[in-house]
Every structure is written in structure tokens, then in C-alpha cells.
Amino acid sequence: MNTNVAVDAQNVGKIYGIGNSAVTALGDVSLSIQKGEFFTLLGPSGCGKTTLLRCIAGFETPTSGAIHLSGRDITHTPPNARPVNTVFQSYALFPHLTVAQNVGFGLKMLGKPADEVTKSVARVLALVKLEEFADRFPQQLSGGQQQRVALARALAPEPEVLLLDEPLSALDLKLRKEMQSELKRLQTETGITFIFVTHDQEEALTMSDRIGVMSRGALLQVGTPHEIYENPADRFVADFIGETNFLEGTVADGKVRIGTGDVLDVALKVQTGAVTLAIRPEQVSIVPTGSGIAAKITETTYMGTDTHYTLALDDGSDIVARVQSNTTQAHKVGDAVAIRIGTVQVLQS
Amino acid sequence: MSKPSGQRSKGVNGWLLSTPALVLLLLAASGPLLIVAAYSVMEKGDYSGVRWVLSGEGWFRVLFERDIFDQTVSLADANLSIFWRSVKLSIATTLITFFLGLPTAWFIATRPASSRAFWLFLITIPFWTNLLIRTFAIMEVIRNQGILNTALMKSGLISEPIQILYTDTAVLIGMAYVYLPLMVLPLYAAVDRFDFKLIEAGYDLYASRWQILRRVILPIIKPGIIAGSILVFIPSLGAYVTPRVLGGGKNMMIGNFIELQFGQGQNWPLGAALSTVLLLVVLVSLVVYTRVSSRDNQDG
Structure with missing residues (x-):
């Protein structure tokens, strides 16, 4: 197997329910994401992109197929044993912890010594430009600041892959543009593989190294923004990307x-x-x-x-x-x- | 120019208007408490009631007793053990209701919204039933020829009935049963507000199930835990019916002991002093509880 592959999904399928009420959320998706890549899963809501992300995070177990992380089979590994962190759509910040405690949570759970946690938290908070907010509580911050805390919290344990589940959807347009370039900068600086889920085609085009377009549980096309825009594989992709x-x-x-x-x-x-x-x-x-x-x-x-x-x-x-x-x-x-x-x-x- | 005086008269009016409420509050809330406090420092009457003479005897007898013959003073061990039993049983009741109540509240909060009202209704049904009847129902379950012992003997697990009735265990079972809804409801309110995404976030950030419970769930639902604990602990401490029916004559709690002083004991000053002590214990434990919980908060 190629050592440059971060995440490798082979024939991943996810079916909810059984018998007649069974719903196929994910068909038969195969996908390789390179190390250090900014990869975007793009599609309308209900297309299976979030399900695929949750399978990579470990919150869902695929009903068929396998997922490898840097060559290791992680299909049945629980989320707390995967070197993968998630930025949630709703941020899911711990309301009873300060910004610094939120950011340090993962490292603390990994059993890192206190001084190392403090140092890492300071470094990551500087990365997202939130140093002066370390002792605030999440509910005292604006939406954009909470977004940065969520990012910092997921980056602090230095995961092999960072998963982002429509993290910008709650922000207004101006802030969203700002965070888009911010995310791109963070990804370049940290070199961590980003898997980004969005239904916003413009967002996908501006940020991604490669895009996977999904619809109805299937992966329709994978390619660079240029390829997807200029050479759409089918009518759905052509219609969904741009006008x-x-x-x-x-x-x-x-x-x-x-x-x-x-x-x-x-x-x-x-x-x-x-x-x-x-x-x-x-x-x-x-x-x-x-x-x-x-x-x-x-x-x-x-x-x-x-x-x-x-x-x-x-x-x-x-x-x-x-x-x-x-x-x-x-x-x-x-x-x-x-x-x-x-x-x-x-x-x- | 007339604005300040206008404001002042508005303030005076405000006070005047709230006078009926204030009078009612003073008479209804503080009045009885003041009577109790006053009785505790008077001399006991010949048969019951008090003589209007100032005396410290009531308070003295809370902790000490005099030998009938030589008047030597010794610690009133019986009183202390009743106090200690009350505190012990109330803490135990609070713990039991918490450990039963949390999974119950969690269960209800994770049901579909349409069926939650039904489950909450089931929890509150005992509220609409007379306490005495509920207590006798428990008695029917745990007495020697009751449902529990009969079932255990029929199944061959025991050959002799287990004596539960008229023990501290019986009181504990009764109080846990009676006060469980008071724990479940505030816990439910807290769990219902809990954002279940936080569990995923914790799990994603390498926390084990136990760490998620201890570091995420419990700290966030803590207001519910505190409210439930106070709602259970305080009435437990002053419980009267449950220890009276299930504990028998010997396993008294403070409530029964106080009643004894106003009844057979014919010692109203001691009864009044004990009541005041109970009130103080409740107030002190409230203060300690809130202090401890707010300090925990800062530890994170």
C-alpha cells in the first residue's frame, strides 16, 4: 500500500435499519486521501458525506467495507483510540471548561504531563490567535471565536487527520470567508490532513486540493477543483458545481x-x-x-x-x-x- | 425638577403597596419560627406547654442529661445517636436516590419527545398518593409474611424470613422510595438540557467512558444533582411518617424524637430546642453544600 495515503476507504457502505425500513446512507464508496491533503467531501444534505466522515471518526461503524488509517485497519477501532479529531458543526465545546481547558482536554485524556499540556495549549491558541481568551468560558465568546476554539481543541492533540463537519455553516458570510483562508493557512502550517465536509460548492472550490462530489450515498467524482469544474463527470456534478x-x-x-x-x-x-x-x-x-x-x-x-x-x-x-x-x-x-x-x-x- | 420627588413617592407607594404581603410573610413565615425559638428558652409546664419563665434547660437537655438521684450531668447519648442516625440515613437516602435517579432521568431524557411526558407522569404518580398509604404499601412488601419474604422462601433462597421491617434498612427503603421523584425530576431537567454531542466530542478527544461521565456529564448536570440532593436530603432529615411506620418505636429519627417531646414526653422547651437545632443543621448543610460545589467548579 502507498505510504502516502492517510485515509483509505474500501467499498464502505452504511445501511441504517433492517428489512423493508432499511435506508442506505452510504453505497459502496472507495476513496484514498493523501497525507497532507485538503480534501473536501461536497454534496447536498443527505448525500452521505457526513456519514462517511463519521465512519472515519469512528462514531459510526460501516456495515460493509473497511477503512484504513496510514495502513492500519481502523474500521472497528473506537473513536478514542483513533489519532483522528473532529471539528463539530455545532462546535460541541465543553461549557464548564475554559478555553484553555477545552483545548487541553484531548492531551489531558491522552495522559500528557501538565506542563506539556500547558505548553501545547499556548502554542495552539497562538496558532488560532486566541491567546488572550484562554481563561474565558465558551459562552463568553462570539461564534467565530468559538469556531477557533473548536479548531484549536481538535488540533491540539496533533491528529493524523482532522475532520471538519460543515464547521463554517453557522458563520455569516464575511466571517466565513475569513475562516476559509484561516483554515487553509492552518492546514499548510500544520501539514495535517484535513477532510472537510460542506454543501457549499464555492467553499469547496476555493479551499480544497481535491474534492469528492457525493450524491445519494455515492461518490460521483473525485478531482481537483479545476478538473471538477471544467470537466464534470455527469449532469449532477455539472449542475451542483457552479452554474x-x-x-x-x-x-x-x-x-x-x-x-x-x-x-x-x-x-x-x-x-x-x-x-x-x-x-x-x-x-x-x-x-x-x-x-x-x-x-x-x-x-x-x-x-x-x-x-x-x-x-x-x-x-x-x-x-x-x-x-x-x-x-x-x-x-x-x-x-x-x-x-x-x-x-x-x-x-x- | 419634580422628578426626584416623584421617584421617592413612587418608592414609598411601592412599600405601602407591598405591606400586606410583608405582614403576611412576617406572620406566616417568621412568626411560627419565632414562637418555636421563644418556647425553647422557657421553662417546661407541669404537664405540657411552657411557663413564661426564661430558662436554658431546653437547650441544655439537647446535649446533656441529669441523673434523677444525684443530679450528676452526663452526655445524652440517646439524643446524639438519634441525630447521628438521622444524618446517616438522610445521606444514605440521598446517595441511593442519586444512583437510582440518574439512570432513570437519563432513560427518560433519551426517549422520543412524544413519550417523555408519559414516563414523567409515571414518576409523579406516587406524588398524588397519600404518603401514609405508600408507606404501608412498602410495609406490605418487606414484612416477614410480605411479598418479598414469601417470594424468597418459595424460591428456596432462604428458609427463614429476613427481618427487614423495623430496622434502619426498612426506613432507608421507605425514604428512598418516597423521595426518588424529588431526585429524578431535577436530574431529568438537567439531563434534558445536556448536549449529547459533547459525549461524542469527549469520545473523539480520547476520553474513556468513565472519563466522559466524570469530566463531561457530571460537571455539566451538577446543578441538577445539587437541586435533587437538597430536595431529598432536607425532608429526609425531618422525616416523620416513614421512620414511624417502618422503623417502629425504637428506630427514631429527629422528627419522631421532636414529636415525642410535644406528646408523651411533655417537654415543649426541649422539643422546640431540637426543632431549632434541626433547622440550623439544614441551613449549615445548605451553606456547606453550595460552598463545596462552587469550589469544585473552579477546580474544573
């Missing part, structure tokens, strides 16, 4: 004919049959009538830097174009224009 237009088409003569009768020259993996074209809004440009596919503007949304135009094609399908606001003349609703389509992903229908 995407879908146009149905048929393959004929190595080209794709869409509903309007227009023919697009795109790179094809298949030679015949029905396909779905995934087109990012920024790949759609608006051109004068006659120089592209005929379209009519049905809606405009000014977004600051960009303007989003919703356009209706002749066959009734809609397509969204994202255009830089300052470089184009504003189009109005009802304007007859034409569109030109740049890069297109062809997906099997």
Missing part, C-alpha cells in the same frame, strides 16, 4: 445538433445518440443578430461586475449568459440577439 446551462442534442456526423436546429462543433466522446451539453454561463457570449444562434432576452440581472442574461432560444429552451458589465452595452428585456457558445462539455444523456 450550468444544459441543452439537449443529438450527435450527427461528429457534430451535435441542438433543439433549434443549429449545429455545434464540439469535442465528442460518443459517436451517436442523444447527449446533454453542459455550458457554463461565462462561455455564452451575446453577439449581434445573425452572427450566432438566435435568442431573445427574457431577463437581466445586474450583479455588479457581471450581468446575467436569461435568453430564450427558438425551441423554447433557456440559457443563461454571464457577461462583464462594463465591456458590453446593456441589453434590454425583449431584445432580439444571437449567442455564441465557447467551451462545451458533452455528457451522456
